[in-house]
Amino acid sequence: MGAAGSAIAVHGIAKVFRTEGGETVEALRPTTLEVGAGEFVSLVGPSGCGKSTLLNILAGLLAPSAGEALVDGKPISGPDIDRGMVFQSYALFPWLDVLGNVEFGLERKGVARAERRAIALDYLRSVGLKDFAAKQAHELSGGMKQRVAIARAFATDPSIILMDEPFGALDALTRRALQKQLLAIWQEHRKTVVFVTHSVPEAIALSDRIVIMTARPGEIKSIRAVDLAHPRDSTTDSFRDYERAIYADLDAELVKSFALEGQLAD
Amino acid sequence: MSTPHSERASGLEVLGRLLPFVYAAIFIVAVWLAVVAIFKPHESLLPQPWAVARHLGELIASGELFRHIGASLTRVLSAWCLAAVIAIPLGLAMGRIPRFEHLVDPVVELIRPISPLAWIPLAILWFGIGEFGKIFVVLVGTFFPTLISTVAGVKRIDPVLIHAGQVLGCNDRTSLFHKVVLPAALPNIITGLRISFGTGWAAIIAAELVAARSGLGYLISNGMEILRADKVLVGMVVIGVLGVAFDALFRFIHRRISWGAV
Numbered sequence: 008m009g010a011a012g013s014a015i016a017v018h019g020i021a022k023v024f025r026t027e028g029g030e031t032v033e034a035l036r037p038t039t040l041e042v043g044a045g046e047f048v049s050l051v052g053p054s055g056c057g058k059s060t061l062l063n064i065l066a067g068l069l070a071p072s073a074g075e076a077l078v079d080g081k082p083i084s085g086p087d088i089d090r091g092m093v094f095q096s097y098a099l100f101p102w103l104d105v106l107g108n109v110e111f112g113l114e115r116k117g118v119a120r121a122e123r124r125a126i127a128l129d130y131l132r133s134v135g136l137k138d139f140a141a142k143q144a145h146e147l148s149g150g151m152k153q154r155v156a157i158a159r160a161f162a163t164d165p166s167i168i169l170m171d172e173p174f175g176a177l178d179a180l181t182r183r184a185l186q187k188q189l190l191a192i193w194q195e196h197r198k199t200v201v202f203v204t205h206s207v208p209e210a211i212a213l214s215d216r217i218v219i220m221t222a223r224p225g226e227i228k229s230i231r232a233v234d235l236a237h238p239r240d241s242t243t244d245s246f247r248d249y250e251r252a253i254y255a256d257l258d259a260e261l262v263k264s265f266a267l268e269g270q271l272a273d
Numbered sequence: 274m275s276t277p278h279s280e281r282a283s284g285l286e287v288l289g290r291l292l293p294f295v296y297a298a299i300f301i302v303a304v305w306l307a308v309v310a311i312f313k314p315h316e317s318l319l320p321q322p323w324a325v326a327r328h329l330g331e332l333i334a335s336g337e338l339f340r341h342i343g344a345s346l347t348r349v350l351s352a353w354c355l356a357a358v359i360a361i362p363l364g365l366a367m368g369r370i371p372r373f374e375h376l377v378d379p380v381v382e383l384i385r386p387i388s389p390l391a392w393i394p395l396a397i398l399w400f401g402i403g404e405f406g407k408i409f410v411v412l413v414g415t416f417f418p419t420l421i422s423t424v425a426g427v428k429r430i431d432p433v434l435i436h437a438g439q440v441l442g443c444n445d446r447t448s449l450f451h452k453v454v455l456p457a458a459l460p461n462i463i464t465g466l467r468i469s470f471g472t473g474w475a476a477i478i479a480a481e482l483v484a485a486r487s488g489l490g491y492l493i494s495n496g497m498e499i500l501r502a503d504k505v506l507v508g509m510v511v512i513g514v515l516g517v518a519f520d521a522l523f524r525f526i527h528r529r530i531s532w533g534a535v
Contacts, residue, residue, distance in 0.1 A: 086439035098437035101532040102456040115442025
């Protein structure tokens with residue numbers, strides 16, 4: 008069972024999908040992972056490595072085929088407002104304005120109107136969008152939408168925040184700015200974060216630990232702790248060393264998965 | 274966009290949107306005049322546009338036109354509301370519960386291709402030429418577009434919005450439905466209501482042609498019986514203008530409600 012101090016404990020979690028043709032696809036091999044309270048852990052790997060599957064299981068949106076996932080020692084039985092999520096496609100509710108989106112979870116928690124307005128505005132201020140509270144989602148750029156989504160996820164004060172390639176659709180400059188903003192919010196509120204990304208530099212810039220995953224079937228290849236002080240400068244040698252080591256882990260896997268794709272194409 | 278500039282321009286925009294209709298009206302009148310000039314039909318078959326306009330003025334002055342419009346509109350509105358009350362909940366259920374949809378959809382698909390006009394004889398047999406017969410025909414015409422748009426609206430909801438709702442505290446089906454499914458499907462439901470109002474407007478005229486003592490359809494069929502093409506044409510013009518006006522009204526409502534998605 009979850010050791011003291013571990014917010015998330017995953018024991019032998021596996022996921023098998025059945026395709027329409029009746030074939031089974033092993034999306035995630037039995038996986039074991041512990042994430043400490045307040046820790047920032049990234050899941051990095053090629054497409055199809057099961058990182059999003061694992062994240063969705065942690066969110067309670069997907070039931071594992073085998074194994075046990077515990078949060079604070081209790082098995083995950085479904086989605087819970089104590090586990091917030093940020094999606095790659097922002098998932099803002101287009102019928103609500105920015106403030107309404109950030110207030111959504113607070114309202115579900117039963118927070119009184121005036122108080123939830125104050126909390127939502129506070130989180131919008133911390134992502135620099137206080138003046139956009141009355142805007143509709145479609146009036147915002149991608150980066151602004153994701154900042155709203157981050158404010159929305161933090162506003163309900165969950166103990167865990169799950170982020171599924173949150174910056175994957177953004178341009179490089181916006182991405183950098185949002186990484187900094189996320190770090191600032193995380194350092195202020197010290198949530199446990201599980202962060203899925205394709206980007207190795209992004210994972211190094213943000214994470215306490217990086218879980219490197221392999222594809223087809225998805226499983227954990229290695230876990231590396233990042234022992235660098237924030238803010239992390241991607242031009243330093245130590246940053247580059249982490250990058251080199253992680254790419255080395257990934258490259259071997261990419262060769263394997265390309266070879267597999269070649270076979271499938273033949 | 275709601276920049277001050279575009280708000281200031283909105284008056285001109287309305288004018289810009291009306292302009293094509295003005296051109297269309299001029300074009301139709303020109304063709305009409307040409308046909309009258311070339312073929313020289315008898316007044317009772319195709320009168321001059323001015324004669325029709327004059328008769329329109331007479332019908333407005335006597336209040337008869339408004340009586341007919343009122344009769345047709347009352348029938349369409351009652352049937353359309355009735356259709357919405359049945360079709361929207363049914364469509365929401367079909368969109369959310371696949372097993373229920375598999376059960377109901379074949380029935381819908383079998384009945385849907387039958388034009389509401391094909392129901393007119395049965396409606397007369399069952400309900401006579403009273404009000405309910407006509408409401409029934411319009412109900413058939415408005416029910417299916419509303420139902421189908423509602424089902425599509427629910428099924429087209431981006432799954433990520435459902436997930437977002439779930440992780441933000443909508444744990445049960447009821448709260449998820451109220452907080453996410455219904456608002457997300459609303460623009461499509463409004464589209465369905467707009468389309469069905471159009472089909473209902475067409476169906477009521479047809480039903481009134483056959484079995485009515487009032488309404489715009491009756492005005493037309495009565496004009497035919499007494500050899501008054503000007504009466505027929507007044508009816509047709511009013512049907513067209515009101516059809517366009519209601520469609521514009523629904524588009525306006527739709528734009529307000531669909532959060533810039535359309």
